[in-house]
Structures are given as C-alpha cells and as structure tokens.
Amino acid sequence: MGPVSEPIRPARRGRLARSAAAFAVLLGLASYVAVHQMTGSKGTPRCSVGSGENRYEFTPEQASNAATISAVGTTRGLPERAVTIALATALQESALRNIEHGDRDSLGLFQQRPSMGWGTPAQIMDPVYSAGKFYEGLEKVRGYSRLPLTVAAQKVQKSGFPQAYAKHEPDATLLAAALTGRAPAALTCTANETEGRPGDPELVRTELVRAFGEKAAPRAVTGGPSAGRSAAEPPVLVVPVRAAEGAEAARDADGADGADGADERRGWELAQWAVARADALRITEVVYGGRVWRAGEAAGGWSVSPGAAAGSAETVRIRLAR
Template sequence: MPRTVSPARRHTGRSRLLRITAALVVLAALGGYMTVQYITSSKVVDGCLVESADGSAGERRTYRMSPEQAVNAATISAVGTSRGMPERAVTIALATALQESGLRNIEHGDRDSLGLFQQRPSQGWGTEEQILDPVYSAGEFYRHLAQVPGYSRLPLTVAAQRVQRSGFPQAYAKHEPDAALLAAALTGRTPAALNCAPPRATAASADPAKVRAELVRAFGKNVLPAVDEAPRAGAGAAGATATGIVSVPVPAARKSGSGSGADAASGGAARRGWELAHWAVAQSEALRLGQVSYAGRVWEAGAGWRTEREDASGTDVRIRLAR
C-alpha cells in the first residue's frame, strides 16, 4: 500500500528546499561580487588602460592591464621595433605572451618552461637567467619569427605556432584583438592611447641613470645621444638635465625590416615619438616617472593626457621624474 505524505510535511520540505536554494543564490552573488571587486581593484585602480582611436566613446575598444603587464608589453614592442620588425610581428609576439604567461615574467610552467613566452632551456632557448630577462626572451621570439617565411601574411595562430610548437595552437587566436590594440598603441600608430595610474608612494627615489639604462636595454644604444656628444643648451650628458628630465631625441625616420612586410607608416618620426612616449608611460610606476610630453601633448601621473598646444610637430620626448 503506498505511503501517504501529509500536506504539512510536503510544505515543510518545499520550504526547506527554497531556503537552501536562496542561501546558495546569496553565496553565489557574494562570490561574484568579491571576484568583481578583486578584478576591478587590481586592474582598474592600479593599472593601465589602452584605448583604440576609432569609433565613438562608447564603441572604442579598451584593454586594461597591471603595471607589470604594461612594462612587459612595452618591452616586447620596443625590442621588436628596434630590430626593424613591423607592427604585425609585435601583434604576434604580444598575442603569444598573452597566451603563454598573461604578460607576466613567471618563473615556472610546463616542465622547464619559463618567462613571458614560456621558453625552455632544455630546447635551446637560453639559460634560465637569460629567458627570465624580458629583453632577451622577446629578442629570441623575434629571431625565430623572422625565420618563418611570409609570417606577416599567415594567420596569427599559424605564425605563433611555427615559433612556439605549442600543444594548443588555436589558443593564440583569442588574444589577437587585444594584441592588435596593444601593438597599435605601443608601436606609436595610435597617439596618446596608453594611460597608467600614478606611481605608488615608495621609499625608492627616481633615478635618471636607471631611466636611461632601461631605454638603452629596450631600444638599443642609439636611442640616446652619446655621452661625449655636445649636449643641447640646458641638457646634460646622454639627454639628462639637472632638473630630473630625460630628453629622448626623435629621429626623422627609422628603418623598417627588409622582407618582413613592414608597413610604410612605420618610418614616421611622429610614430617613433609616440612609441617612446608610451614606453615611458608604461614604465611610470617601475621607474617613478611623473610626466611625459611629446608633440604638444602631456601625460601626468594621476591626470592622464592633455593637450598643451595644438602644434603636433615632432619634438623630443621629455620624461620628467616623479618628485
């Protein structure tokens, strides 16, 4: 004979189920809120923002990253352009690093993989110390990429895979839009597109010599005038002034990589200037930089970019250290 369940007991069971469901919903909402708070606090308040130049304000593409990621992205771009590689090569490199390490110079990975590109010492990419140097690891990536015939015309996933030999080659594709946005800004094609939060208050003091050293490491020794070169009025050796300003000359043109599919616009002085200016903004926290100015635009820590004058002609990039 079937067992009869009283209406009161059925009601009690439903009530308990509803209470449990409601509790789970509240916990899920709380978890989502905490996650959003963590992401926003780590990526928005203390981070850097890149914006596209096209479309209205509501349609522009944006990408947010931490100061560490911005430094690494700017280094990857600088190493590429200093080797004469085109913007497409920088996009491929950035997409690869986004997939492999999230633009973080990590000291671990699958088997003996290390660094921004998860390169392996056992596979001939260099020593552990070398691979953990972003300038070296980026240079090795570009060296291998340049050996891929017609890489600039290949789908990004194919070009990246020819270098990386990854077990998940299609994973690079999802990073292409963000990598292209970053490359357009960091190679200087999109002016005033990178903005970073002000540097944190630290006990470390700003050092002009360190700024010059990092410029040379990323862009090569020709990025600054020689020490024995006669300085301009008011300037010290190698583009430094006594007032805490590092002045970086913007040459009239720069060479494009032969046979690499370099775009014609890459030789413009304005593009070179914006590349250097964006590099400095990306380094603002690491090197304690307070102001960057170029072509009538000024970036200030905590305020972003502003127009100082309408004259957009090429001038030196001036980097003022934080006080």
C-alpha cells in the first residue's frame, strides 16, 4: 500500500485544474472589460448627429471610421439596416477606434482575429478591409435585415457577450441615417482650419475610390500647385453624384424616391463622408445641395449659401487646406 497521501493527489490536481480554468475565464473577462473601457471616446467630442436627448457625440477619429464603415456597406449595394448593424457592432467592439489590441489576438474596428481566419493583422487594421469582411459575413446571414440587431451581429461575430450590441442601436441608427445620406446635413463637426499639414488631393481621391469605387473619383481638381496655379489657392475637388451600382435598388427599399432620390441621397452620403473625414484629410469646406459646411464655423454645422446653390445638385465640392 502506498502512502496515505497518494489517493488524494488526483483530486488535488483536479481542483488545481478547475481553479486554473476559472482563473483563465476571469482573466479573459477582465481583459474584455478592460479593452472596452480603454476604447471609449477619448478627447473632447467634436462631431454629432441627432438633437436633444436623441443625440450622439463622438470624436473626429470615430467619425472617420464610421464614415468608412458606412461607405463600404452602401458600395456593396447593402441597405441602411446593414450599415446600422455594422456600426453598432463596431461601437461595441472598439468604440469605433482602429485599435491594435484586444482579447487574445483581436484587432481593429471589429476586433477580428487573424487566428480565426479574418485576415492578416495588416489587413484587419485596414478599415476598408475589416468592414468588407464584416459585411461579407453579414450577407451570409439569411434574413439579417429582419432579425433583431443583436442576433444578426452575433451570427457574424460569435461574441461571448452578444446582448451588448443592443445598447448601441440608437446611436448606430442616427449615424447610419446621416452617413448613408437619408438624413441630409445631419452630421456636424468642428475642425481646425489653420493648423496642420496642407490637404493632399491625391490622398482624398484615393480614399474616395477605396470607399466608394471608381465612380466617386473626382472629375476635376482646381486650385493648388498641381493645377498650375498659385499654391496659395486651396485645391478643390469636384466629385460626381451618381448612385453606385446596386445602390439604387437598395435605397429604394429604404424609401428613396426613384433615381432622383437615390442620387440626392448619394450626394449627401458623399458630402457627409467628407465632413466626417475632414480632420484626417485636411478638408476645410464641403458644398452640396445649396448648403455649405466650413471647418472654421464654431457650430460645425451646415448653412444655406446662395453662392453654393448653382450647379451643386450633380456634384459635391470638397475644398482642402492649403
């Protein structure tokens, strides 16, 4: 017969194993909570949508990422509901910040994991790519537009906390209405018009095409040294307004009034994308639909401009810092 202590060793090992497993679960939960606390809005919000109690305030960084998520969705011909689901998911997973950390190997706006086949770390850290991968998964969910938002998001994300998406639906709905163009002049931002580097027309063109496709490529760039004029004259990009392929049908389902309604909505989508990305791309003025947004305006909103009305229905004019 062996020592008395021998028979109790397996039980002790079992307790140790259970304790280690419980500790791992608690560590994972603590990591998840810490990430979502750290990814809250930082700095003073300078962008907003909505009004009164039905209002969401957020930073230019968050606005830029939200605009990219929306643009990728509508360019795929998806309805506003898909954009709302994507924005609510990113609000929960990263607070709309493109973060380089998370639970285990999770990264980016949607906290996608390279080890789970979402892509390489570099790909996942590209907001256009990561948004596209989210929509790719969402499109495989049958009837996602009729499902509760938490259910639709969870079928893509496989999160350990699926009900958390629900609390972001009101804010995501406001953002989606503005960024898809259904709510004209709804997105307001303030930006510093004087500090920082000059705007780069080629960078703005690249970002427009990456988000919206070649049809959003500017028709012309006026002003600036690249146009053979004085460098003191700020560059202005003239962006055509036309519904993307597949977008008109999707927007008719959202309530757009035929081709004219789809084009007007597209114009406001492009215009408010430019406002949302103003800080990142050094945009100082956006003109569309007889209204103008200027970076230097204290309220950061849209104003009626008689000089902006002529010919502005078919193009969005984006002025850059010089």
